[in-house]
Amino acid sequence: xxxxxxxxxxxxxxxxxxxxxxxxxxxxxxxxxxxxxxxxxxxxxxxxxxxxxxxxxxxxxxxxxxxxxxxxxxxxxxxxxxxxxxxxxxxxxxxxxxxxxxxxxxxxxxxxxxxxxxxxxxxxxxxxxx
Amino acid sequence: xxxxxxxxxxxxxxxxxxxxxxxxxxxxxxxxxxxxxxxxxxxxxxxxxxxxxxxxxxxxxxxxxxxxxxxxxxxxxxxxxxxxxxxxxxxxxxxxxxxxxxxxxxxxxxxxxxxxxxxxxxxxxxxxxxxxxxxxxxxxxxxxxxxxxxxxxxxxxxxxxxxxxxxxxxxxxxxx
Numbered sequence: 001x002x003x004x005x006x007x008x009x010x011x012x013x014x015x016x017x018x019x020x021x022x023x024x025x026x027x028x029x030x031x032x033x034x035x036x037x038x039x040x041x042x043x044x045x046x047x048x049x050x051x052x053x054x055x056x057x058x059x060x061x062x063x064x065x066x067x068x069x070x071x072x073x074x075x076x077x078x079x080x081x082x083x084x085x086x087x088x089x090x091x092x093x094x095x096x097x098x099x100x101x102x103x104x105x106x107x108x109x110x111x112x113x114x115x116x117x118x119x120x121x122x123x124x125x126x127x128x129x130x
Numbered sequence: 131x132x133x134x135x136x137x138x139x140x141x142x143x144x145x146x147x148x149x150x151x152x153x154x155x156x157x158x159x160x161x162x163x164x165x166x167x168x169x170x171x172x173x174x175x176x177x178x179x180x181x182x183x184x185x186x187x188x189x190x191x192x193x194x195x196x197x198x199x200x201x202x203x204x205x206x207x208x209x210x211x212x213x214x215x216x217x218x219x220x221x222x223x224x225x226x227x228x229x230x231x232x233x234x235x236x237x238x239x240x241x242x243x244x245x246x247x248x249x250x251x252x253x254x255x256x257x258x259x260x261x262x263x264x265x266x267x268x269x270x271x272x273x274x275x276x277x278x279x280x281x282x283x284x285x286x287x288x289x290x291x292x293x294x295x296x297x298x299x300x301x302x303x304x305x306x
Binding site: 042 | 202203210233234235289290293294296297304306
């Protein structure tokens with residue numbers, strides 16, 4: 001039974017990687033929501049998905065508490081539960097006084113070199129800027 | 131100056147070295163924002179403001195056949211939508227296959243006669259390009275179907291369709 005389930009999961013995994021760079025904060029535009037929704041949808045379709053939160057994009061990790069309305073933080077958490085890797089720029093977070101206690105658990109604080117690693121393995125990169 | 135064989139794009143304020151082991155050829159910063167990113171000589175990400183400054187991403191060393199442009203804003207919010215349409219038309223003139231995907235407030239650009247962006251999208255369709263719309267966002271925006279530019283394709287399950295286009299159909303994707 002377990003082998004069957006494992007084989008099924010393997011079958012839907014696709015050998016392509018999508019990386020998403022988010023530079024805009026939530027609510028100022030719909031970019032954070034669009035980026036998170038795309039990440040979740042791509043992951044559900046079996047692609048490997050990375051997200052890197054940069055500059056004001058780091059504010060997205062701050063929406064950590066439950067809300068009884070649709071919100072980009074919830075989309076991000078759902079994406080992470082499905083296996084999307086999310087990293088945030090440590091310097092950008094620090095500059096905004098975003099501490100680990102303020103942010104969604106499971107997001108690695110790292111530098112731009114870590115984003116370069118993401119790029120190196122990506123088939124497609126989406127940049128949400130402007 | 132060039133870095134590991136990649137040309138420095140015009141307007142580049144920083145053209146930083148990246149460890150060769152990463153596979154990245156160059157990292158370019160435009161106005162201190164993330165700019166063109168080259169992997170193995172192929173430009174994989176360019177913000178719209180840079181692409182227009184460069185006169186189109188076709189000046190970059192990467193080769194590609196198709197270009198996808200996602201528009202999530204109206205022309206009234208900023209110039210991105212207008213620049214994206216100009217870029218798409220230029221790419222088509224250079225023989226590239228171009229598709230637009232309008233979602234969120236971007237769907238307002240698909241109202242017939244609503245301005246320069248709508249005129250440009252009409253031209254895209256006339257020249258053989260594709261313009262897709264998110265059905266959910268068209269509905270949320272309250273746009274009657276008969277007001278949409280003729281030839282646009284309204285898609286249910288827009289995000290699923292968009293992921294398919296990004297991962298399997300388009301070689302390069304720009305979000306604006």
